[in-house]
Amino acid sequence: MDIFYVYPYLLLLEQGDCDAKKLNEASNDFIRHICRLHEGHGDRLRVFFHLQYMKFRLTVLRERYHNNGQNHLPCYCHVVGAIMYVENTMERLGTPQEDTGGKTGCPPGEGPPVLWTADAINLVELLYACHELKLFNNGEISLKDLTAHVCQTFGVDVKNVSSYYARMRRRKGDDRTYFIDRLREVLLRKMDTDDEKQYRRNK
Template identity: 30%
Template sequence: MKLFAESLMSELEHQLKLIHLETENPIQSAEQAIKNSVAALEKLKIFFIKHKRLNKTEEIEFFRNIKPKFASKLIYYNEIYTIETNKAFGSQKTIAKYYKAELLKLKVFFKKNQEFYRYYRTANNYLDTKYFVRTKYDLKLMVDSYYFQADHRFTTSHDYKVARILANDEIKVFLEEQIQKLGRKTITIQSPSSLPKGPKWTGSKVELIELIYALHTEGVFNNGASGLKEVTTFFEYSFNIDLGQFNRVFLEIRNRKSERTKFLNTLKNKLMIRMDEADEN
């Protein structure tokens, strides 16, 4: 089951990459991506239903970690298609306001499902037999209405909710990127040749992004008034480095299975060692 799913996901991701390379229009690419995602999910369903020798542990693994990855692709591209087709023509300010309203919808979902969100993100498993085993549901555990319309051979009470959480992470990144594009301004800065050369960042881009997010979260720039994009641009210029789609990198950092603040933990440990050595001298 796991090998089949991994192979199928690899094939789907390859197809999605090709779609994005060949189609710049977000509506057209989303439309094609939906078709591919539906086809992949249908293949997964057929294989799963025929595979009848799953024990409870394998069933939980499938509905908690495997199926949601496929379903999240479909949810994501369907939402992007809806967002882009409903986007009204107007000024940059009007469109930015529209995207911000869509971001607020994601926050509403988070608040409504905060308890389950925390359960899933902290890798708890004490309710997995209720959440991710078929034919079991408890209305007190916030079951989506989708569950009662779905094929119960291929659905549990909460696998869709996990898929929605994964999709929302990606939708948030998409919306933030669109808002950033609309808000970009031409900034005239002094020519680097006329400025003294500073130190070069020789760590990884991921480490620098982790550091930037930590500093920005603490509000150490302009008493917390500086925006994340402004701070990131400053670091890019200061170290002559292109951090690219830093929002997506941060999403990958958040999805680490262990040590989400890996670089910050390393900094803390090494600074403590340096202090200890200084105390000994």
């Protein structure tokens, strides 16, 4: 294993290529590779230095994209998610799992964990809307408890959920619900595209 190997995913992020499809495919490949490396490589110290090098490059990218405008928001979100995944993997390196022969990583036969790799504020925006609609526990759960549970499940560090809400309220005009509006936009676009494909097949 080359400690200074650069994944195609990292190259896309460094080039500022914000094509969602390319990033998602490269991200999945990156996570699978890190998971296999963590599970199967015998030299833990070498794996640790490899991950540390990845984290360093990703941290530099995070600073580059921070406050760099909406054009690079997808890249910034991917960078934050990748850093969290690398950090979690580094933490697990020091905690051997039971019944795995001293190895750590993904359980045999299972894929990588499901992590939220977009910006945390996007998840908070979604959870606020769901909470207002009482979609969890018929509304019999506090927003704080809901956020804590979901964020822990998806590996997101949200210490003060109200601060994220304050940031959303400070947005201007149509950007106040940027993420939810974006979800609607991309889903409608997919439906339209699939409708068009089906129409062509049926002609």
